[in-house]
Ligand code: SF4
């Protein structure tokens with residue numbers, strides 16, 4: 001099989017994908033969703049970005065998500081009662097790549113990454129020095145969070161802060177994004193058995 005990796009070097013919302021996910025070693029006859037059984041968690045910057053560029057997705061997440069304190073500050077966790085992510089289907093994720101939270105955009109499991117370029121792990125680490133990470137920290141520092149915090153208050157915060165965010169990211173050139181592609185012939189029986 002020809003394993004393919006694509007890195008989209010979006011200066012604001014970078015992403016990595018591989019066709020190995022469509023033949024994930026974790027799939028079985030009952031479930032073909034790879035690692036998308038976990039809860040995607042949208043941080044404040046994700047929410048502001050979605051509010052500005054994907055308002056329908058924003059509304060869906062706000063309506064169904066659960067507010068948590070996560071690895072990236074205050075977040076909306078999007079599963080609540082389901083046994084898989086609501087955005088996954090047999091052919092992958094239905095969301096646009098730049099609408100995804102950082103983990104979904106940048107995580108490639110080690111069993112797949114072993115067939116790709118070494119730069120994959122660096123791309124994930126780069127998130128923690130990225131503009132979007134800094135902006136997310138900034139939004140968290142401005143949010144007043146207490147035990148009475150509600151989705152309504154979260155929505156008010158996002159609507160109020162979104163124009164400031166829009167101004168901050170408006171100078172970032174996201175047109176004609178540089179894309180890196182890597183291809184490698186692999187023996188599919190090795191997938192999931194080399195580590
Ligand atoms: S990242 Fe790895 S575990 Fe997740 S779907 Fe892709 S191949 Fe499967």
Ligand code: SF4
Nearest residue numbers: 036085087088093104
């Ligand atoms: S949002 Fe998409 S990539 Fe993330 S867990 Fe759900 S289906 Fe998978």
